[in-house]
Amino acid sequence: MSQITPRPGRIQRAPEGFLSPEQIREVSAGRRDFLRTAFASASMAVAGTSVARAADGDPAILTLPEHSTTLGRPVAERPYGAPSQFEAGLRRRESPGLTRVAGSSVSFSPLQGLFGIITPSGLHFERHHQGWHDIDPARHRLMINGLVKEARVYTMDDLMRLPSVSRIHFIECGANTGMEWGNVAVPTVQYSHGMLSCSEFTGVPLSVLLDDCGIDRKRAKFVLAEGADGSSMTRTISLDRALDDVLVAWGQNGEMLRPENGYPLRLVVPGVQGVSWVKWLRRIEVGDQPWATKDEAVHYIDLMPDGTHRQYTSIQECKSVITTPSGGQTLLDKGFHNITGLAWSGRGKVKRVDVSADGGRNWRTARLETPVLSKALTRFNIDWVWDGSPAILQSRAIDETGYVQPTYAQLRAVRGTRSIYHNNAIQSWKLADSGDVSNVQVF
Amino acid sequence: MSQITPRPGRIQRAPEGFLSPEQIREVSAGRRDFLRTAFASASMAVAGTSVARAADGDPAILTLPEHSTTLGRPVAERPYGAPSQFEAGLRRRESPGLTRVAGSSVSFSPLQGLFGIITPSGLHFERHHQGWHDIDPARHRLMINGLVKEARVYTMDDLMRLPSVSRIHFIECGANTGMEWGNVAVPTVQYSHGMLSCSEFTGVPLSVLLDDCGIDRKRAKFVLAEGADGSSMTRTISLDRALDDVLVAWGQNGEMLRPENGYPLRLVVPGVQGVSWVKWLRRIEVGDQPWATKDEAVHYIDLMPDGTHRQYTSIQECKSVITTPSGGQTLLDKGFHNITGLAWSGRGKVKRVDVSADGGRNWRTARLETPVLSKALTRFNIDWVWDGSPAILQSRAIDETGYVQPTYAQLRAVRGTRSIYHNNAIQSWKLADSGDVSNVQVF
Numbered sequence: 048m049s050q051i052t053p054r055p056g057r058i059q060r061a062p063e064g065f066l067s068p069e070q071i072r073e074v075s076a077g078r079r080d081f082l083r084t085a086f087a088s089a090s091m092a093v094a095g096t097s098v099a100r101a102a103d104g105d106p107a108i109l110t111l112p113e114h115s116t117t118l119g120r121p122v123a124e125r126p127y128g129a130p131s132q133f134e135a136g137l138r139r140r141e142s143p144g145l146t147r148v149a150g151s152s153v154s155f156s157p158l159q160g161l162f163g164i165i166t167p168s169g170l171h172f173e174r175h176h177q178g179w180h181d182i183d184p185a186r187h188r189l190m191i192n193g194l195v196k197e198a199r200v201y202t203m204d205d206l207m208r209l210p211s212v213s214r215i216h217f218i219e220c221g222a223n224t225g226m227e228w229g230n231v232a233v234p235t236v237q238y239s240h241g242m243l244s245c246s247e248f249t250g251v252p253l254s255v256l257l258d259d260c261g262i263d264r265k266r267a268k269f270v271l272a273e274g275a276d277g278s279s280m281t282r283t284i285s286l287d288r289a290l291d292d293v294l295v296a297w298g299q300n301g302e303m304l305r306p307e308n309g310y311p312l313r314l315v316v317p318g319v320q321g322v323s324w325v326k327w328l329r330r331i332e333v334g335d336q337p338w339a340t341k342d343e344a345v346h347y348i349d350l351m352p353d354g355t356h357r358q359y360t361s362i363q364e365c366k367s368v369i370t371t372p373s374g375g376q377t378l379l380d381k382g383f384h385n386i387t388g389l390a391w392s393g394r395g396k397v398k399r400v401d402v403s404a405d406g407g408r409n410w411r412t413a414r415l416e417t418p419v420l421s422k423a424l425t426r427f428n429i430d431w432v433w434d435g436s437p438a439i440l441q442s443r444a445i446d447e448t449g450y451v452q453p454t455y456a457q458l459r460a461v462r463g464t465r466s467i468y469h470n471n472a473i474q475s476w477k478l479a480d481s482g483d484v485s486n487v488q489v490f
Numbered sequence: 491m492s493q494i495t496p497r498p499g500r501i502q503r504a505p506e507g508f509l510s511p512e513q514i515r516e517v518s519a520g521r522r523d524f525l526r527t528a529f530a531s532a533s534m535a536v537a538g539t540s541v542a543r544a545a546d547g548d549p550a551i552l553t554l555p556e557h558s559t560t561l562g563r564p565v566a567e568r569p570y571g572a573p574s575q576f577e578a579g580l581r582r583r584e585s586p587g588l589t590r591v592a593g594s595s596v597s598f599s600p601l602q603g604l605f606g607i608i609t610p611s612g613l614h615f616e617r618h619h620q621g622w623h624d625i626d627p628a629r630h631r632l633m634i635n636g637l638v639k640e641a642r643v644y645t646m647d648d649l650m651r652l653p654s655v656s657r658i659h660f661i662e663c664g665a666n667t668g669m670e671w672g673n674v675a676v677p678t679v680q681y682s683h684g685m686l687s688c689s690e691f692t693g694v695p696l697s698v699l700l701d702d703c704g705i706d707r708k709r710a711k712f713v714l715a716e717g718a719d720g721s722s723m724t725r726t727i728s729l730d731r732a733l734d735d736v737l738v739a740w741g742q743n744g745e746m747l748r749p750e751n752g753y754p755l756r757l758v759v760p761g762v763q764g765v766s767w768v769k770w771l772r773r774i775e776v777g778d779q780p781w782a783t784k785d786e787a788v789h790y791i792d793l794m795p796d797g798t799h800r801q802y803t804s805i806q807e808c809k810s811v812i813t814t815p816s817g818g819q820t821l822l823d824k825g826f827h828n829i830t831g832l833a834w835s836g837r838g839k840v841k842r843v844d845v846s847a848d849g850g851r852n853w854r855t856a857r858l859e860t861p862v863l864s865k866a867l868t869r870f871n872i873d874w875v876w877d878g879s880p881a882i883l884q885s886r887a888i889d890e891t892g893y894v895q896p897t898y899a900q901l902r903a904v905r906g907t908r909s910i911y912h913n914n915a916i917q918s919w920k921l922a923d924s925g926d927v928s929n930v931q932v933f
Contacts, residue, residue: 112629114770115718119621121592122750126581127573128612131624131753134746138569149564162692162741163656165608169571170745178562181574186555210828213606213859213869249605275558298605300743302613303577307565310574327557385653416656418861426656 130169139170142238150178151278153220155241158370158389163416164215164424166244168300173307174220174242174321176342177278182327184303184311187275189256189295193333196261203311207297209251214294214317217245217391217424219363221320221347221468228466232486236373239474239486243389245424248315249298254290257333262286267333271340272314275329281340282323283359284316286333292317292422295328317422318393319361320469322347352463363393365452366471367400367427367444378482381435386413390425392446397425399445404431406439406475406489407454413442438478439489456490573612582613585681593621594721596663598684601813601832606859607658607867609687611743616750617663617685617764619785620721625770627746627754630718632699632738636776639704646754650740652694657737657760660688660834660867662806664763664790664911671909675929679816682917682929686832688867691758692741697733700776705729710776714783715757718770724783725766726802727759729776735760735865738771760865761836762804763912765790795906806836808895809914810843810870810887821925824878829856833868835889840868842888847874849882849918849932850897856885881921882932899933 130137139154146152154173156166173179184203192198220242226233233239253270270289274280284293294315297303304310309326316323322342337343337359349357367390372378390397396419401410413427427442444452455472462469477487573580582597589595597616599609616622627646635641663685669676676682696713713732717723727736737758740746747753752769759766765785780786780802792800810833815821833840839862844853856870870885887895898915905912920930 112625112718114623114625114720116720117621118591118593119618119623119719121584121621122595122616122618123582123584123592123597124622125612125750126583126597128582128614128748128750130570130745131627131749133624133627133754137745139566139571140569141564141566148561149566150561152565154566154569161744162654163690163744165690165744167611167743167745169568171571173565175562175565178560178564179567180557180562181576182555182557184574184576204822208827210873211605211830211871215861247606247608275555276562277557277559300610301604301606301608302573302580302610303603305571306574307568307571311576379647384651387654418658418863420861428654430653 181306194263213249224470225467235375248296250294250296253293271332272325273330275327283337350465365392365446367442374486390444400427624749637706656692659760667913668910678818691739693737693739696736714775715768716773718772726780793908808835808889810885817929833887838890843870
């Protein structure tokens, strides 16, 4: 067997929860010592064909770890699995104080520690208006009424025998990245962009149900979706969209929806802001004009520079963000790093993602992971060698319509500075020579 | 508002865990009465715009359910989410007695209750040889040695800064559907086909690591993958394949691998039987001939009709199965039903799936849900109207190479009847006029 040579400069920043608290303290206290120790133990760990020894003991003692010499735990010990104990730090996090009660607040997805395009359902972001419930599906009903030949009430059993489809789509809250409008650079990508998730949804096309009820095609122009929670959550959707790709969904990532995501039934409105994806869906009304409900007349509106309100916006425009390296992470050494992130567009597929390491002066095109799907997250990766000097990392997405994700200067020229919602500007992460990454706004 | 008319004949069979135990007893005791009650209560439940009342009370009392009038539970109450309490029946299940100890056994995925193509990681099937462990990633190492210029040891941090890719692939145990070789018609699709899952995996291509170590391209012909558990799990993989699409993966469905699936590192060998996807991966050795380890010389071999053993089979041939309706389920009434299932091929994409309701005499082509990906599960759906008479439901997949999934007669003509592994024959579900579905072998 060849000699194993320690290779300094190969330590990567780790996702949250990856290092133990002691190791984080070690890194904080004396980073380079920690690195030397880690590499020394790794390089010393070779004994015969086994490298699986603990890294913290006496490097001279070459023993196999317990898991290589014992019978482990039985199958089905956990009939429903869970993440490793070492991943406990990777969790949804609330931003306390954002709302008066936690039942009407937000928890953010930990994008900095996620891979690929599928969001694990356990880490899907939450935005409730009146808290969440675990509704008995045997008692849940969906009514379709209004401008239809025959109003109908469906049980879950009724719905689940109908023709179903499965599609992968992103969902983004209209208020995602909202704090940045007010120049509040929240510290991590979890808090800046974490009202974003992507799942495979299964359900019956809304068009099938509207056909089943005999929609009045002469008069019908809009539908209203209503949730069963106590918030009177109601949103108007144009009939054209309702008949296009909207689903009445029960499945998410292969299983039934989770209670926090609308179990047993939610609307899936691809490309449109999350508030329209009504959870705990109990009613669809067909009408001839928008309803101007509180969540479309008072909330989820944009205050424009001329003092008018932009209402009934819905499509989430093309946007992207680098998730690693991102705010709060630390590059432990210079050298090669894989830069990775997410891009998406409510108007279709992402065509290209460019990445800059110098605040937008020079751009290189990233690799897009396949499949690249319409109205779904797209994962990008790009090789980068860090020379150890300060840098500003940005990503810029372009969708298949040719729309280019704007800078803050470009977005504000049109939208002003008073909005909360629908911020899709280019995100900047500042990398200091210490390796620390922080959120910074570049105009 | 229109009058709601009760519509008999719309009750769907439900996924496991969907009906409450009382309701299952009601169905068993007097099915038609149960249906009438369910529809009467649904149709009576319309009051104003709300249909969300309990279905079991006095139909004259129209009250909103508690969840429509109260503040629900707060965000981040569960920092890592879980399924609804009503889905507790949907779980991995062991087949007790299959092996001497549960640490070297199997738990099966509940395919009958899953949707789309992504398997929730919590319901991913398990097959361990020496039990599972939750290994500390900070102490885990991967060594690459053998016919390389420089043998190397990688920490998880080393690996995770390298160029990564994300891809969706199925994994199927070579012994999946193994009991059927011996004419044991196990009762449900969970037990007949449930050693099958599909996930989005993220990792570094093995080719990158082999390049990094300077593989000896003149002499190298094979690699050996070794796991860190106590089972000495080792499998030979041809170098061509290793340099093609094999990944050293840490990510599964957006998060780190689960402990039962090899956390923190497993090999992903697209299209190849699960045993080669070595979990808790600690070593890759490069060599010039196969190693003939116990799990390739003694196990995972096929006894052929002429008495010889077929060794080193690896690719999972094209296969499909209807998951609903399937064994153990009951169609509660005739009329329209969505037939759904899964198809896959270790050689590439599924091109077409045909479905028969008369035991293979007549076939209709099913709809394939997009995306259809190479070496990934493909979900198919097809409309069907059941006239109430007995039927035999089958699916037959064809992959992009033109290979057609065989009947049992075709498979046995080549392979005989003494195998356990690599059964990809057409599955038949018998539907009785009672609506009960059971496993039946059709030759």
